[in-house]
Amino acid sequence: MRELTGKLRISRILEGKEVDRSGFWLGKPKPDALKNIKKYLEVRSLREAEVRLKSDIRWIMAGNFSFPPSTAMMFKNLRKRNVRRSTSDAMVKDINTLEDVERLNWIDREKYLFPFFERKLRTAEQDNMAVFSGGHCHIWHFLLDFFGLEECFMLMYENPELVKDVVNRATNCWLKFNNTLYKKYSGRIDAGFYFNDLGTQLDSMVSVDMFREFFLPYFKKFIDQAHSFGIKCCLHSCGSIDRYIPDLINAGVDILHPIQAKAKNMGAEHLKTTYGDSLVFMGGLDAQDILPFGSPDEVRTEVKRLRDIFGNNFILSPSHEAILSNIPPENLRAMAEEATKIY
Known part of the structure; x- marks a missing residue:
């Protein structure tokens, strides 16, 4: 076969x-x-490094080239004293009812502008690279940041409708963003590249039942939306997510990234034996040990x-x-040279 x-x-x-x-x-x-x-x-x-190392994909982060910026796409006019930004504390304080959520003045925007996206896209096309893009669609991250990590997990049991209302609003914001793009x-x-870290080093963050209730139905909307435009869906999820993979396959995820090699049950042999060719695996080269501390050989x-x-x-x-x-850099070159060898 000729080189593609x-x-x-x-x-x-x-x-x-x-x-x-x-x-x-x-x-990246x-x-x-x-x-x-x-x-x-x-x-x-x-760009020159990607071409030199024969990388096949260019990731264009659409949110970085949109206007208004995607960081302001959820809601506006929050008083600064009520806004927190960490995984332990809530992004927004004193949210206890559906009415509290409604009062946040969520942005309902149908159109976005992408003034620099075209230029980035053209350079990828000139370099004959596949393009991964789309909004981050990080509804899981947003949910944990919104309520605070521990509080969010408790609310999933104590007030599930409140949690679902927030994740549904965030989902709709990203759907509108992607629809315009x-x-x-x-x-x-070629693929929507969506980021939701669902695992830890040792296990998934929540049970499969909770995953099915608070994440999967909403994320499937992104999958179906991408497919309706002829675009594949790539889910990025760090950590051990083996328990979720069957549901992700059934939902239509095409590519799973980054295959955190040192996380429990995320080894290459297990994944290939268990899931075969049901989806494309992307990643897998251990960035915790081998890449930073190993030799090029x-x-x-x-x-x-x-x-x-x-x-x-x-x-x-x-x-x-x-x-x-x-x-x-020597290890990155070794990775690239071995990865791009023709069969």
């Missing part, structure tokens, strides 16, 4: 067709890490092992989308 472009390769992987090699995504370097990468590769930008750019976006060995296990139905990438500055 990144865009065609990812498209064929998602369609379950034969490819010349597994897919590869470099990930943090500023300090990007500085190290640019110096090591002698390039001027992340996908109407304008459908046919040019150890990185190459692990990449080869993962490709042998997953086969064609796989997009190799670090097991966390953010590349930190403690990962040596």
